[in-house]
Amino acid sequence: MTDLTQLGIKPLRDGVALGEFTAREVAEAFNAAVAGAAALNAFIVTTPDHALDAAGKVDADRAAGKPLGAMAGVPIGMKDLFCTDGVQTTAASHILEGFVPRYESTVSQKLWDAGAGMLGKLNLDQFAMGSSNETSHFGNVSSPWRRAGTNAPMSPGGSSGGSSSAVAARIAPAATGTDTGGSIRQPAAFTGICGIKPTYGRCSRWGVVAFASSLDQAGPMARSVEDCAIMLGAMAGFDAKDATSLKMDVPDWAAGLDGNLAGKTIGIPREYRMEGTDAAILESWERGKEWLRDAGAKIVDVSLPHTKYALPAYYIIAPAEASSNLARYDGVRYGLRDLPDGAGLQDMYAETREAGFGDEVKRRILIGTYVLSAGFYDAYYTQAQKVRALVARDFEQAWAQCDLILAPTTPTASFPLGDKSDDPLAMYLNDVFAVPASLAGLPAMSVPAMQNADGLPLGLQLVGKPFDEQGVLNAGLAIEQRAGFAAKPERWWC
């Protein structure tokens, strides 16, 4: 029989629907794969019973001749930033350790309604703050990939590093991610998988632990463009409980997939050709242009003049919003409380937050508090919001010349864990190509392009106009069809 763990969303769903195998067999195969891959540290908690229960329901529905959902019979990993009813939700922090939500996030509920089950809660950078999955309270996540000829554990990217590691290692056919400044696309690129961040507002933020609310967006991570299209369709949709949710119909992206790009124009932003960008990354970009041209698209140069300023603007805006969002962790309503003998309320807040937050989270709360403080607000925060408007305007002007933008996802391939963890700024630079689309709220996707000389995957990024997820997915498909990326990491973890 086929090794079910090698299959993605579409073949699993169709195989279950056709009776080639049962949803229960699928859930059991992935539960076993998860249990055997503890060395990756991709999961914070595993939920094999959730996966089995969901599978049982799908098998019963099929036997009864009931219609099956878009994700029926597909067990997935859930980033531990989504609140899940009755299952611990930590945001990979100590301050939320033991927090068991009494409600379900909108996005996870939609996935269960579509017939998916949950393999477990995936590790991440603490509060989604990080680009290497080294800031989790529950330990680093390892990428399944290694540099050829070495055994050093490599970064799966971040913050959705548990998601990328699990999908690349084939212990989950797909996983949810969230992207604030690249947290879906960068880990997807590092691990040779696909991931799409939709237009801001497509996926409800209700029940997602907040980091920077004007930027946070959920999206799928999977091994093919088509799987991303199917899963995004199940996640997206209007939700009255999120004030920034888009009241728009969700197109059938999977049905609309078409890799023929005749009539499309692809912009190549000249400012993304930065000093220090890896030669292999530049080569992948050249190949990407050729592939899209081969798919019928026209390639033009475009300019996004404020690209250089996007990252520093992000590192004012995101920490500012985080310092405000994370004020809720005070030891009163949920999570950790650290109350030394005889201490008062103020001491309780300060002790709880000292003990409960990791270094990177503290760093960002302090930066945010500083840039929002009296006397500095205009110079930092207002200036950053103006620069953000200019970054968005750059894209608007580019859309006069092109339909989509092609760029590398990251400036380098994955690096060994520990390589950059002492230098916050060097770590931030990982997201230099990902952040502009986040600031502008645009749909953006990473698809695998090739391997570098060390055998590590490299990703290409497509950025689209607001609401044009279809265009992004179609161009992603055109690249996928031509890149022929079939490399898999060697199994060292079990």
Next chain:
Amino acid sequence: MSVDKATVTKIASLARIRMSDGELERMAPELSQILDWVEQLGEVDVSGVEPMTAVIPNSLRLRDDVVDADPLTGGGRREDILANAPAAEHGFFAVPKVIE
């Protein structure tokens, strides 16, 4: 402009995060480095530019004027709300004595 240890002490206190002397010593140069780097935004000519408030144009909606229109965000869920409290008494969150 860099931040010194005294400034970091002040910010940490505003953010209600206790920090040891050692942490403050370590954090001050890190924060200075980050702040020095973001200061390049000062070079950008932003004259006539309005600060962005909403990335995708959207309007605020009013919900239906109905009690518990959505049971997930409605009332009557005191037990659920208190379920994760480190301390709860008599149906309330409990905190150390605030008023002497």
